Amino acid sequence: MIELRNVTKYFNQDRALDNISLTAETGKTTVIIGQSGCGKSTLLRIITGLTKHDNGSVKVEGNEITDKNISEIRRKIGFVIQEGGLFPHLSARKNISLMAEYLKWSESKISNRIKELVTLTKFPNEGLTKYPVQLSGGQRQRVSLMRALMLDPHILLLDEPLGALDPLIRYDLQTDLKEIFQKLNKTVVMVTHDLSEAVYFGEKIILMNNGKIVQSGNSIELLDKPKNDFVEKFINAQRSLR
Amino acid sequence: MMRLVIISISIILIANACSSKNTNQIVIGSKKFTESVILGEVLTQYMNSKDFKAEHKSQLGGTRILWSALLKGEIDIYPDYTGTIIQEILSNKQINTWDELRSTLADFNVGISEPVGFNNTYAIGMNKQLASKLGISKISDLKNHPDLIIGFTNEFMDRSDGWSSLRSAYNLPHQNVSGIDHDLAYKGLAENSLDVIDLYSTDAEIDYYDLAVLEDDLNHFSEYRAVYLYRIDSELIESSIDCINGFHNEISEEEIRGLNKLVKIDKESEKSAASKYLLNKFGIRSSFEKETFSSRLIKNTYDHLLLVSVSLFAAILISIPLGIFSYRKERLGKIILGSVGVIQTIPSLALLVFMIPFFGIGEVPAIAALFLYSLLPIVRNTYLGFQDISIQVRESAMVLGLSKRAILKKVELPIASRSILSGIKTSAVINVGTATLGALIGAGGYGQPILTGIRLDNISLILEGAVPAAILALFVQGIFDLFEKIIVPKGLQIKAETS
Numbered sequence: 001m002i003e004l005r006n007v008t009k010y011f012n013q014d015r016a017l018d019n020i021s022l023t024a025e026t027g028k029t030t031v032i033i034g035q036s037g038c039g040k041s042t043l044l045r046i047i048t049g050l051t052k053h054d055n056g057s058v059k060v061e062g063n064e065i066t067d068k069n070i071s072e073i074r075r076k077i078g079f080v081i082q083e084g085g086l087f088p089h090l091s092a093r094k095n096i097s098l099m100a101e102y103l104k105w106s107e108s109k110i111s112n113r114i115k116e117l118v119t120l121t122k123f124p125n126e127g128l129t130k131y132p133v134q135l136s137g138g139q140r141q142r143v144s145l146m147r148a149l150m151l152d153p154h155i156l157l158l159d160e161p162l163g164a165l166d167p168l169i170r171y172d173l174q175t176d177l178k179e180i181f182q183k184l185n186k187t188v189v190m191v192t193h194d195l196s197e198a199v200y201f202g203e204k205i206i207l208m209n210n211g212k213i214v215q216s217g218n219s220i221e222l223l224d225k226p227k228n229d230f231v232e233k234f235i236n237a238q239r240s241l242r
Numbered sequence: 243m244m245r246l247v248i249i250s251i252s253i254i255l256i257a258n259a260c261s262s263k264n265t266n267q268i269v270i271g272s273k274k275f276t277e278s279v280i281l282g283e284v285l286t287q288y289m290n291s292k293d294f295k296a297e298h299k300s301q302l303g304g305t306r307i308l309w310s311a312l313l314k315g316e317i318d319i320y321p322d323y324t325g326t327i328i329q330e331i332l333s334n335k336q337i338n339t340w341d342e343l344r345s346t347l348a349d350f351n352v353g354i355s356e357p358v359g360f361n362n363t364y365a366i367g368m369n370k371q372l373a374s375k376l377g378i379s380k381i382s383d384l385k386n387h388p389d390l391i392i393g394f395t396n397e398f399m400d401r402s403d404g405w406s407s408l409r410s411a412y413n414l415p416h417q418n419v420s421g422i423d424h425d426l427a428y429k430g431l432a433e434n435s436l437d438v439i440d441l442y443s444t445d446a447e448i449d450y451y452d453l454a455v456l457e458d459d460l461n462h463f464s465e466y467r468a469v470y471l472y473r474i475d476s477e478l479i480e481s482s483i484d485c486i487n488g489f490h491n492e493i494s495e496e497e498i499r500g501l502n503k504l505v506k507i508d509k510e511s512e513k514s515a516a517s518k519y520l521l522n523k524f525g526i527r528s529s530f531e532k533e534t535f536s537s538r539l540i541k542n543t544y545d546h547l548l549l550v551s552v553s554l555f556a557a558i559l560i561s562i563p564l565g566i567f568s569y570r571k572e573r574l575g576k577i578i579l580g581s582v583g584v585i586q587t588i589p590s591l592a593l594l595v596f597m598i599p600f601f602g603i604g605e606v607p608a609i610a611a612l613f614l615y616s617l618l619p620i621v622r623n624t625y626l627g628f629q630d631i632s633i634q635v636r637e638s639a640m641v642l643g644l645s646k647r648a649i650l651k652k653v654e655l656p657i658a659s660r661s662i663l664s665g666i667k668t669s670a671v672i673n674v675g676t677a678t679l680g681a682l683i684g685a686g687g688y689g690q691p692i693l694t695g696i697r698l699d700n701i702s703l704i705l706e707g708a709v710p711a712a713i714l715a716l717f718v719q720g721i722f723d724l725f726e727k728i729i730v731p732k733g734l735q736i737k738a739e740t741s
Contacts, residue, residue, distance in 0.1 A: 048641045074643035085634030089656045089731035098652065099642045131733035147642070 001026045001187060002047060002155065007056035009042055009211075016042045017053070018211040024204075026154075029181050029188040031202030033195065035234075039211040040191045044159050047189070048079055061154060075099075078148030082160040084140040086132040092143045093128040096150055103151075117146040120183070122176055138169035145180075156181075158190040162197065174200065195238035199223070207231060267295050268478060271308050271317035271603075274301040274682065275424070276512070276697060277362065277444060280501050281321035281468060283516035284493075287528035289485050291520070300512070301693055302603060303682045304397070305330055307595060309471075311684075313350060316602035318473050319486065323362060325466035327354075329403050348474065353483075355470040356490035360498045362444040363466045364398065366408075366456045368437055373454040380459040381412055388415040390437040393422040393430050398440045403464060411462045425699055442466075444495055446503035468493070492523065506698060535706070538691065543710060545605070545686030549677040550718075553609045554670050557616030562662060564617070565624025566650070579625065582617040590615070590679050598683065608677070608685035615676055616669035623665025627658025660730045667722035674715040678707065688714075 002024040009017040017039045024030040032040045045051035046058060049070040058065050060073050086095050096117065097110050105113075118125055121142045132140055141161055148156060161177070162170045178201060181188050192198055198205050199219040206216040215227040226232040268289060272282030279300045289296035299317060302308055309331050311317045327347070328337050337343050347354050366381050368390075373379065376387055384390065398404040399421045408414070422430065422439075428447045430436035441448065441455070448455060470486050472479050479486075497519070504515040513530040520526040564582075568575030588596070593614065597607030631654055639649045655662075681689030688707040695703030727735070 050637055050640065071643050071645070074641055077641065079638070079641040081634055081638065083632075083634050085632070085638035087635060087638070087653055087657070087733075089653075089733040091733065099644065102644060102648055102652070131736060133733070133736060144638075147638075 001059075001061060002189065003057075003059040004043075004047075005057045005059075007043075007046065007053045007058060009039075009046065009051065009053045016211050017046070020056070020211075020213060022206055022213065022216065024187055024189045026187045027185045028203045029190065029201050030204045030206065031198040032189065032191045032206045032208060033193065033198040033202075034208035036193060038208045040208050041159055043208075044079075044157050044189065044191055047157060048074060048077060075151055076154050078145075078151070078153040078156045080141070080144045080148045080156070080158045080161045082163045084132070084144040086140055086143060086147075088132050091129050091131055092123075092135065092139075095132070095143055096128075096146045098147075100150055113150060113152075114146070117149055120149075120180060121146055136169070137165050138173050141165065141173060145177075149184075153186070155187045155189070156184070158188070160192055161190070162192075162194075177201070195235065207234065209234075266478070267297055268319065268482060269297050269299060269317045271299045271302050271311055271320035271684075273305065273308055273320070273322075274303055274693060274697060276446075276505050277442070277468075277498060277502055278321055279512045280498075280505065280515055281358070281470075283512045283530075284489070284519060285319065285321070285470060285486070287513075287516050287520055287530060288488060288524075288526065289482060291526045291528045292482075292485050294482050294485065299603070299684045301681070301690075301697070302684045303595075307598060307603065307683055310598045311603045312352060312471060312473060314598070314602045315473060316604065318476065318479050319470050321358075321468060322471050323466035323468055324357070325363065325403070325464045327469075327471070329401060329464065333402055347471070351473060351475045353472045353474040353479075355472065355486045357467040357469055358489040359468070359491045359493040360444055360495040361465050361467050362442050362495075362498070363458075364403070364463045365441050365443045365458065367431075367439055367441045367448065367453045368456070369431060369434075370452050370454040372437060373456070378456065379454070380457040381408075381462070382459050383456070384414055384416070384438065385412065388417075390416060390418070391435070392416055392419040392438045393427050393436040394419060394440045395424045395427065396421040403462070404440075408462055411460055423696075425697060429699075444498045444502060446499055446506045449499070450503065450507050468498075497523075509698070509700065539706070539710065542686060542688050542690055542707065543714075545680075545690075546674075546677055546688045546711070546714065549605060549608055549612060549680050549685055549687055550670065550673045550714075553612035553677075554616055554666070554673055556609075556613050557620055557669060558666060560613075561617050561620035561665075562624050565621045565662075566628060566654075568621065568625045569628040575625065579622060582621050585614045586618045590676050591682065594679060594683050603684040605680075605685045607683055608680035608687075612673050612677055612680070616673055619668040619672070620662070620665040623661045623668075624658065627661030628654060630661065631657050656731050657734065660726065660734055663722065663726050663729060667719065667726075670718045670722065671715050674711060674718055678711055 004020055004022050007017055007020045008015065020043065032043060034040045042051060046053045047060065049065055061076060063069060063073065065073055087098070090098065093114065096114055100110050100113070114128070118128070123139065123142045123146065127135060127139055135143065162174060165173065174197070181201070190201055202219060204216065205219055205222050207214045207222065209230055215222060215231050222231070223235060226235060270282050270286050272278040282298050282300055286296045286298040302311065305322070305326055308317070308320045308322070312320060324343065328343065332346055335346050337346055344354055368378065378384060378387065394405050405419060427436060427439040428451060431439055432451055441453070443455065447453070472486055474480070501515050501519055504510045504518070505512055517528050517530055520528050564578055568578045590611070593611045594607065597610045601607035601610055635653065635657070639653045644652065677687050678689035678692055680687050681693045688711040690707065691703045692707035695701065695707065
């Protein structure tokens with residue numbers, strides 16, 4: 001479970017996050033949606049400790065994050081970002097196993113875990129020896145997902161994981177991701193700007209604007225009972241794009 | 243940071259330990275022109291025949307280098323000229339008599355020998371035919387021929403008794419005056435691209451090129467009597483004082499001109515010329531090691547590799563951490579990058595001379611200078627290599643939970659390795675070239691034959707240094723290309739299969 005209480009973040013004079021409180025419950029998929037610059041990525045960065053919040057409290061699995069426990073907390077979190085952020089100098093397999101090797105897992109334990117992950121993510125086995133430049137965009141995201149899941153973290157964070165993909169590949173991965181989330185039963189927080197994606201994945205959807213939460217609830221609530229003009233406008237704008 | 247400091251200190255200590263010289267050995271230096279090398283060699287062989295252990299560090303550079311090396315105790319003795327000492331070394335002192343000269347030098351802990359005989363003063367010379375055609379026999383005759391093209395050595399252009407004072411003393415109107423290397427000036431005269439040059443009155447070329455030496459009718463040039471300068475704070479030198487004074491009025495102008503000719507025109511080595519002189523004059527059979535082409539090549543290669551490898555190795559040790567530090571601390575980093583950039587702009591020769599007060603002469607100052615030159619490419623490329631790592635890659639590594647150290651070792655250094663290696667390669671190749679200048683301060687290497695070759699106008703000697711230096715540069719480049727294949731991770735070497 002992830003709990004944020006009254007979190008505020010400034011970048012110089014600009015308030016990027018304004019008194020944010022939210023809960024991402026265990027076993028559920030929470031989607032944070034909003035236009036670019038609304039603060040949704042900053043939120044994820046604060047949960048991973050990449051950015052420090054100015055005020056408020058951030059608890060991961062009941063523990064307040066501090067400089068001291070951040071490494072420990074990070075190992076409970078799997079993080080997938082838009083471009084994948086794969087290590088270009090390592091093969092797909094080494095990308096996935098880097099952290100496990102660092103923690104001195106046995107070779108057989110690593111192999112078994114990778115076998116599980118390959119099956120789970122439907123990644124072609126022969127792709128493991130390839131380097132990131134040799135993989136397609138969709139394959140890169142699958143490797144990034146495997147890397148995030150390697151240590152079997154309780155929490156999975158995804159920052160626009162489908163953002164840079166072609167429509168067809170995007171469709172495939174979207175379907176597979178949903179299946180994976182349901183199988184794993186983890187706390188999933190996904191950030192996107194795409195309403196249909198949010199509706200597709202989100203058991204809980206949080207709409208943000210200008211560093212504030214505008215509305216949160218399930219998709220039906222959001223679509224049928226927009227809280228104010230902004231929400232309505234946001235929904236209509238995305239619908240008209242279809 | 244602490245480790246950096248320790249490493250640099252230990253490098254300096256090791257380097258200094260290597261340079262400490264044998265206490266029983268007398269080290270004689272000489273400047274980078276033939277007569278000085280001959281005088282150095284004559285005294286060296288003479289001392290060795292008198293059971294002293296003398297070593298000759300020949301063609302070390304100009305007056306400033308020899309003088310500071312003497313003050314630092316890097317050399318014990320070197321030949322110089324009274325005029326040079328008074329006009330250049332002690333130019334801010336008022337010296338009129340021999341005793342004043344002796345006592346002023348003593349303030350620097352330097353002694354001066356009795357004059358060895360000849361006076362090698364500056365003189366103005368021109369083609370004999372041209373001189374008689376224009377009716378020029380004295381310097382003051384030049385006044386009536388303002389169109390003559392004049393080429394003076396760079397040293398003569400700058401000296402206090404050089405061109406500017408000569409011009410005002412004789413009221414000369416010439417505008418066409420340019421600075422040129424002494425050995426090239428003779429060629430210019432022979433090819434008629436120059437009409438008037440400065441020369442030394444003992445130059446072998448005066449006879450060879452059939453030159454007219456113009457009379458210094460206003461007695462402008464001071465005396466340049468050859469002497470040996472030596473350190474007076476050493477018992478060893480004190481005990482050899484009879485040797486140092488052994489040539490009092492023994493070498494005449496005619497004799498030194500003959501010796502100069504033997505080397506410059508007849509292409510004998512200074513060692514053999516000095517040996518012949520000692521045999522003819524004093525009946526001393528001196529021994530000297532004859533150098534063969536291969537023994538020279540081996541020694542020069544060894545010296546050159548030593549200069550390049552030690553300086554490069556030290557630069558790698560310091561520069562990579564410095565580059566990483568510059569990336570991490572942006573403000574300090576700018577200062578670091580700026581400073582190593584400024585070092586690069588110092589002319590190599592000047593940097594070599596700057597090193598002498600700290601490290602004396604020989605390999606150590608040359609290595610120090612080369613080390614400083616090697617910094618920029620490596621620091622900069624390390625910095626750029628780190629800067630090029632995408633923020634996504636870096637944050638992915640952090641979020642995985644890797645420690646800072648592990649990120650450096652497993653992610654940042656491997657990704658930056660190609661850039662770092664190419665910086666090292668650049669430094670290495672530049673180093674191979676720049677190290678040839680090390681010969682000017684006694685560091686040996688491929689610069690040694692190049693320097694001698696330029697001085698003696700001997701193309702094959704120049705090639706003896708230039709060709710191996712070029713081959714070494716190519717070799718170094720090849721080695722690093724190979725390293726790149728081995729060290730740079732394969733994932734960074736392959737190209738994308740799909741765009």
